[in-house]
Amino acid sequence: MTPTRTAGGNAREAVTPYLFLLPALLVTLAVVLVPVAQTMWMSLHDYVLFRPKNVPFIGLGNFARLLKDEVFWISLANSAWWIGLVVSLQFALGLVTALLLNQSFWWRGLARGLIIIPWALPSVIIGLTWTWMYDFNVGVLNDVLLRFGIVEKPVAWLAQPGTAFYSIVLALIWQGFPFFAVTILAGLQTIPDELLEAAEIDGATRFQRLRSVILPSIAGVIGTALLLRTIWVANSLDVILVMTGGGPGFATHTLPLYAFLKAYSGMEFGYGSALALVLTLLLLAVVFVYVRRQSRELGR
Amino acid sequence: MGETHMKRRTFLKLAGGTALAGSLARPALAQQVTVKWWYHFDNPQNTPAELVAKFEKENPGIKVQAEAIPWGGGNDYSTRMFASIVAGNAPDCAQVKLNNQARLMEMDALAPLDDYLKGWAGRSDIADNIWTLNRASNGKQYYLPLHYVVLYLYYRTDMMAKAPATTEEFLAAAKAATKGDVYGFGMRGGGGGQDNWGAFVLGGGANFSKGGMVSEKALAANRWYVGLAREHKVVPPSAPADGFRQIVDGFKAGRSAMIIHHIGSSAEMVAALGDKVSAAPVPATPGAKGWTQFGDESNAVFASSKNKDAAFKWISFLSTGENNAALAKLSGQLPIANSAAASWKGHEKRFVDASVASLPIAGVLPDSPKTADFATTVWPQNMQRALLGQISPDDMMKAIETHFNG
Numbered sequence: 258m259t260p261t262r263t264a265g266g267n268a269r270e271a272v273t274p275y276l277f278l279l280p281a282l283l284v285t286l287a288v289v290l291v292p293v294a295q296t297m298w299m300s301l302h303d304y305v306l307f308r309p310k311n312v313p314f315i316g317l318g319n320f321a322r323l324l325k326d327e328v329f330w331i332s333l334a335n336s337a338w339w340i341g342l343v344v345s346l347q348f349a350l351g352l353v354t355a356l357l358l359n360q361s362f363w364w365r366g367l368a369r370g371l372i373i374i375p376w377a378l379p380s381v382i383i384g385l386t387w388t389w390m391y392d393f394n395v396g397v398l399n400d401v402l403l404r405f406g407i408v409e410k411p412v413a414w415l416a417q418p419g420t421a422f423y424s425i426v427l428a429l430i431w432q433g434f435p436f437f438a439v440t441i442l443a444g445l446q447t448i449p450d451e452l453l454e455a456a457e458i459d460g461a462t463r464f465q466r467l468r469s470v471i472l473p474s475i476a477g478v479i480g481t482a483l484l485l486r487t488i489w490v491a492n493s494l495d496v497i498l499v500m501t502g503g504g505p506g507f508a509t510h511t512l513p514l515y516a517f518l519k520a521y522s523g524m525e526f527g528y529g530s531a532l533a534l535v536l537t538l539l540l541l542a543v544v545f546v547y548v549r550r551q552s553r554e555l556g557r
Numbered sequence: 558m559g560e561t562h563m564k565r566r567t568f569l570k571l572a573g574g575t576a577l578a579g580s581l582a583r584p585a586l587a588q589q590v591t592v593k594w595w596y597h598f599d600n601p602q603n604t605p606a607e608l609v610a611k612f613e614k615e616n617p618g619i620k621v622q623a624e625a626i627p628w629g630g631g632n633d634y635s636t637r638m639f640a641s642i643v644a645g646n647a648p649d650c651a652q653v654k655l656n657n658q659a660r661l662m663e664m665d666a667l668a669p670l671d672d673y674l675k676g677w678a679g680r681s682d683i684a685d686n687i688w689t690l691n692r693a694s695n696g697k698q699y700y701l702p703l704h705y706v707v708l709y710l711y712y713r714t715d716m717m718a719k720a721p722a723t724t725e726e727f728l729a730a731a732k733a734a735t736k737g738d739v740y741g742f743g744m745r746g747g748g749g750g751q752d753n754w755g756a757f758v759l760g761g762g763a764n765f766s767k768g769g770m771v772s773e774k775a776l777a778a779n780r781w782y783v784g785l786a787r788e789h790k791v792v793p794p795s796a797p798a799d800g801f802r803q804i805v806d807g808f809k810a811g812r813s814a815m816i817i818h819h820i821g822s823s824a825e826m827v828a829a830l831g832d833k834v835s836a837a838p839v840p841a842t843p844g845a846k847g848w849t850q851f852g853d854e855s856n857a858v859f860a861s862s863k864n865k866d867a868a869f870k871w872i873s874f875l876s877t878g879e880n881n882a883a884l885a886k887l888s889g890q891l892p893i894a895n896s897a898a899a900s901w902k903g904h905e906k907r908f909v910d911a912s913v914a915s916l917p918i919a920g921v922l923p924d925s926p927k928t929a930d931f932a933t934t935v936w937p938q939n940m941q942r943a944l945l946g947q948i949s950p951d952d953m954m955k956a957i958e959t960h961f962n963g
Contacts, residue, residue: 306639307660307926393795394807411738413795416746418945421798502748505797505941521636522933524660 293537296530304527312527319531329532331507332515335422336491336536339511343429343490348483350430351437356467358438359445369442376435384499387428391415391500415501418508425500425509432496433489437482444478445471484547491540512536590864591620592871594856595638595651597628599821603887612874619867624648631749632933642666642859649862650872653700655853655921656928658693663926667699668858673869674698679877682894686916691855694924700855701872704881704890706819707915708752708850709836709908711826716814720837724757724781727815727840731791734814741791743804743813746944750800751922751936752850753817756839757782760848763954765923770958776951778842783943783950797941808834819852821889823908836911838918851919854890927961935960 300319302312323329358369375383390397391414399411414424448471456466472479494514497503503510503518513536520529596605609621627633635657641647642664653661661667674680683702691700712720716734721727731741745753761778763770786792793799793807801818808816809829817839826834841847856872858865875884882897891912892898901909922928935957943953 306643307663309643309664392803392806393793393799394803394810394812413793413798416795416798418947501798502937504747504937505945506938506947507942518934522632523930524639 296533299527300530300534302527304525304530306524306526315527319528320535322528323531323535328507328510328515329512332510332512335507335509336511336513339422339426340487340491342426343433344483344486346426346430347433347486347490348437348479350434352441354434354438355441355445356471358442369439372438373435375432376439378432380432380493380495381499383428383432384496387424387431387496388415388500391424416505418505421501421505421508425497428500429490429493429496433486436486440478440482441475444475448474480550481547484543484550487543488540488547491536491543589618589620590867591622592650592864592867593622593624593648594868594871595624595626595634595648597626597634597652598888599628600887600889601625601627605884605887608875608880608883611880612871615874616867616870619864619870621871626651635929639664642861645861647859647861649864649868650856650858652703653855653857655691655700655855655924656932658700659924659926660929661857662693662695662699666860668860668862668865669697669699670701670858670869671698673873674701677873679873679894682878682896683876684895687893690851690921691853700853700857701869701876702893703854703856703872703876704885704888704893705854706821706852706890707912707919708756708817708819708839708852709911709915710815710817710839711808711822711834711836712815713808713811713830713833714835715833716811720835721815721840722837724761724840724842728785728789728791731785731815732789735791738812740793740813741815742785743799743807743816744786744792744796745799745801745804745817746786746796746937746940747798747800747803748933748937750940751932752852754782754936754940755922756817756849757842759920760839760845760918761842762845765925765961767962768958770954770961771951774845776954778845779943779954780950783953786944787946797944820891820904820908820912821852823904824889827905836908838911838915841918847918848920849915849918851916851921852890853921854888923961925961931957931960 301314301316303315303318304312354372358365358372362368389395391399393399393411393413393416396411396414398414399408402408403411412420414420452470452474453466456470461469492513494511494517497509497511497514498517501509503514512532516529516532516536519525519532523529604625605623609623612621613619626637631654635654638647638651638653638657639660642661647666658667687702687705688698691698691702693699710720716739717730721730727742734741744750758775758778761781762772762774763778764775769775786796793813795803799807801822804813804816805818805822805825807813809826823836839847839849856875858868858872862868874880876893878894878896881892881894882901882903885892885897885901886903891904891909892901922932939948939953939956942948943950948956
């Protein structure tokens with residue numbers, strides 16, 4: 258005799274997963290959805306923190322203002338350039354590092370441990386460390402370049418618009434490449450040796466093995482890592498804030514930094530929220546791709 | 558089952574009894590009030606614990622909860638303060654700066670101290686002009702002065718014979734000192750540099766009233782200041798990004814002959830340079846009134862405080878005589894109370910003399926809600942762009958004029 262399901266049992270079964278999900282949903286609601294709703298509300302108001310009793314509703318006024326705001330467009334362009342450069346170079350360096358760490362050598366375990374250090378350091382420490390390395394008067398970078406005769410005079414790395422942006426990009430690449438290295442290394446270790454051996458027997462060169470065997474095998478890992486890193490880099494402002502505060506002028510302004518400065522320096526929470534929402538909308542496209550990719554992988 | 562009921566009942570009785578005992582005991586506890594005070598010192602290792610202990614001994618009904626809040630160039634501290642006020646969780650009293658007074662007033666966040674000050678014996682121990690500087694635009698007194706600094710010129714005595722008294726002498730001395738990788742003036746073009754700029758541009762005739770930034774005198778003074786970098790090249794190329802740490806380290810390392818800062822850095826200077834460093838008032842522009850930044854530090858009681866009387870007792874204790882001197886030692890600034898200043902040994906005499914000699918031209922930035930944003934964003938962004946040649950010095954002044962006067 259097969260057991261029959263009662264109506265009550267079916268209902269319980271249908272509700273149970275939601276009960277298990279409820280605590281997580283409530284926490285998400287409290288720490289994500291409520292602040293997002295609050296940000297949307299503020300973006301529609303002229304909300305200045307030191308005028309809490311006078312918060313007029315201005316509709317899309319803040320969004321109309323940002324379209325005419327020169328600094329917004331500078332920050333948006335810088336953000337695009339910033340994300341493209343940082344993520345692609347972090348990935349390239351991470352891939353090379355992962356391939357090296359996947360080789361056999363006697364101190365491989367130590368090397369794998371050391372490589373994670375930049376990723377583990379707090380951003381403020383990284384910002385300060387690189388600021389002093391770039392320092393005009395006492396920085397180690399100028400000292401080395403002068404000693405080797407590469408430059409005749411010290412370079413003001415963080416004070417010139419032509420160098421400030423790329424100086425911070427370099428610091429960010431150093432900070433973030435271990436994430437790619439470790440993620441890709443984990444992917445590399447899932448590639449069966451037989452595949453590589455078969456390619457070798459077929460006469461594939463190292464580069465051909467990388468292009469036709471290794472990269473396709475870890476494409477899923479690389480895709481996910483690139484998407485995640487794009488979101489993180491697009492949102493990050495701490496290292497820039499510590500190193501230049503967005504200067505000189507607007508040379509290192511990115512969209513999240515501009516939103517932060519408007520909110521916390523100008524105390525214009527309404528306008529800062531509008532800027533943050535624009536960034537959120539742009540990032541939603543990336544998030545959409547990421548979520549689709551994840552659900553496809555879960556469906557497999 | 559019955560036993561369980563009994564236990565529950567016993568528990569409820571006990572709980573009720575405890576609660577009753579608690580509420581009966583409360584009147585005795587209510588006599589003890591706690592004053593929450595926010596402060597910041599440049600050296601985070603310094604603690605006001607001894608002063609707190611002394612105050613609590615003298616005032617047995619009051620406990621002081623002193624909380625060190627990170628300064629973060631001023632931005633971190635003030636952001637936390639404003640956020641705590643909006644969130645309804647402000648301390649009873651806190652250290653405050655004049656550039657935030659207008660914003661705090663607009664929020665109705667400050668408690669007027671006038672009635673308290675009438676009955677406070679220490680009032681006459683603080684100079685009248687200090688009270689005037691601290692008075693709010695509506696004539697009320699919200700700030701109780703605590704200590705101060707005045708910006709002056711540090712110069713290397715091994716690189717120049719005497720301090721320049723005028724801007725002409727200053728430029729000549731800067732040109733003479735600029736050789737190779739040594740520069741005459743360590744200009745602060747990054748955060749906080751508006752007080753360096755003010756010494757020459759506000760001192761040269763600019764002001765914050767309508768049209769005050771775009772008058773011929775103001776524009777000329779600003780052209781001259783930007784010209785130190787662009788035309789005469791007597792400042793390091795790193796000036797647009799240089800903040801406090803960079804100018805002080807450059808000066809100590811002999812990479813610049815003059816910088817502008819206050820007595821708070823004198824101990825560090827003397828430790829590194831001994832007699833090779835001295836100080837004088839900032840150079841005067843011929844035919845102009847002159848100006849230097851009065852670096853104020855006060856305490857205020859917040860309107861939301863439920864313990865205003867106790868909070869005032871604590872902040873007035875800190876501005877009184879020897880307590881004021883003890884706190885100034887912790888902050889590295891100068892005591893505000895005359896009785897404490899008279900016997901002050903906290904700094905080398907030459908730096909105290911330079912501070913006192915600078916007082917006649919010392920002023921503060923305008924009492925406006927826009928001042929804080931001017932200092933943290935508008936000034937550095939426009940100054941940096943002018944120093945880099947991205948905008949003209951006149952455009953920089955127009956941007957400041959627009960910020961304050963539309």
